[in-house]
Amino acid sequence: MTCLSVAVRGLVTAFAALLAVASASATARATPEPKAPEDFVALRSVDRTILQEIRYFTPHNFVGERIDGYRQPLCILTRPAAEALHKAQTKLLRKGYTLKVYDCYRPQRAVDHFVRWAKDLDDRRMQTEFYPQVDKTRLFADGYIAAKSGHSRGSTMDLTIVRLPAGPTRPYVPGEPLVPCYAPKSERFPDNSVDMGTGFDCFDTLAHTDDPRIVGEQRADRQLLKGTLEGLGFVNLAEEWWHYTYKPEPYPDTYFDFPVSMNSLTSHH
Template identity: 30%
Template sequence: MKYFLTGLMALFIFGCKEQPSKEEQSHKQDIIQKAVDTVIKKVTPPKPKFRSFEGLADTTFIRLADFSDGFAYDLRYATENNFLKAKVYDCAECYTRVKTAKALIKANAEFKQHGVKIKFYDCYRPNSVQYKMWEIVPNPQYVANPKKGSIHNRGGAVDITLVTLNGEELDMGTDFDFFGKKAYHDNFDLPKEILDNRKLLKETMERHGFWSIRTEWWHYNLSSASKDKVANFKWNCD
């Protein structure tokens, strides 16, 4: 279509008079090109920026960044900055099942009304990675036994915090994967700011179908994911 319009307009303009000079020809060609680009822009629908959930089963695994750019990421297990002191992911990606992603996007929309957004420390975890973690720390107090698997392995658990829209982390009292009473939800012996930040995180996530565990302020499970099968889906690293 582009080449047809260009040729048609060129024949119309140049066929109406004697052969123009090189300068006139160049100027008119620019005018033609702008006109053609305008027509093409009007008749060609823009490609969607993000993928749609339409047609995807709720249990399908998806890369969250393909469906929203509203999140922040610090995927610790793709680094050595974690309690294992080891990198267990080949690359940093946040995958979840579709139903988990939908709930997260809705929760994040509510967080943004408060001037904050979700930042991920961990998302779906292949069961093979769970085995790697178990080899390093074979203690069910800190790592779920891979034979049973965790909700992380089912694509329904996330480890998160909140950051401002400019990326500054809210104070939650401890770092991610701090194992001690200071990280407990029922520890109220903390400054009001920290308690308020945890309350905002917890109550908002609960409104969107997630539940927390008492000992980790960062961990949230999607209620409808507890019966999903343990998975070992692995994403490609480009």
Template identity: 25%
Template structure:
């Protein structure tokens, strides 16, 4: 019986079905039971064979690059090129929940038809990283309070822009993480080409279930992810 229990426990771990409770840096328990699909080699290289969503629940976390090779990545928080002026990720990766990934892939297919595609600045963010950001900038105007968490911590928010199929960024009027009125969606005092670029991004993302926030043209939340749990798993780095 003892050997059977050990075997059963090992089998559960292989399937990724073990319930877990982690402690965030703020000592807030974070529970999550979702399977985590992890690519053990954190790399920007495109996989030879893309994975499918067959058999995965909508709340499963996945590495987006394993399911589509049509995106571009510039994961700013894995560098010091961000408003924090600090590197808070050990290595650059873009993880989301399956339902978020499905919506992103569908939206990107439409963007590609218009000669552009999505470029990511940030995706899923571990709650422990939210605490790091809060320590650097403890201001809810710029960083969500980690005690409550952000939709980024739920795998349902992304920070994005658009690039041409050759990788040239469209002009959105400001850089990512520019906090000022020039980045507001309701600021129409901008050149028409910038307004058109923002409109294309916003209207297409909204068509596929995302909603924006007024002050950041780059930030999009998936409506269906609002009630998901805050998570704190970390992807592997070489």
């Protein structure tokens, strides 16, 4: 075989390999994203009055960057959970309050992002606000981070209440000085919600719903949220005053991974 034909054959092989790589990446791009089942809805299609401040779409969270899978600042829930939340909102509006959701359905890829972050012990950029007293090596052991989240099943949400009329909440500017999430409300990052004693996603025992150190108006507001939701089938996670799951869950054992986006919903309302 001549040197030329060897060279040609080598080129052909290399070209074929390139083609294979190109078609593989095209296939990867063409792989359709998972979609939500029919009975998942955008909360705003069920209740337009509930405020939405989807924190994981923004860099203002314990990681410090937008979280994987959050394509739009959108609350998606199973329909029964969304309808129960609408009933809670109706009760609160009569008392001069509105609900505000921080997070609803959360894709598995977002939970995976949290896990990767928790293992990176050098990344402590948001520690001063969100976990000032917790050593990052303890986040799994202390239950603040886990490989699975009830949010991925579609009937769990993180929320608070806001006194009407609701003022705006300014956006967080990455790099701005951080204040502990359990500091007095006047000192911590501004939030138009009532004072629950800690900010959202505060990795601290003060965030436990019934912590005895939370008294007065802060306790009353936590109880207002809890009492309203529990009467409609929601169950609170005792360690987080903001975390509620609607029961019975339509998908008690399924952890979904479709992105948080209107495109994920089969029926666009």
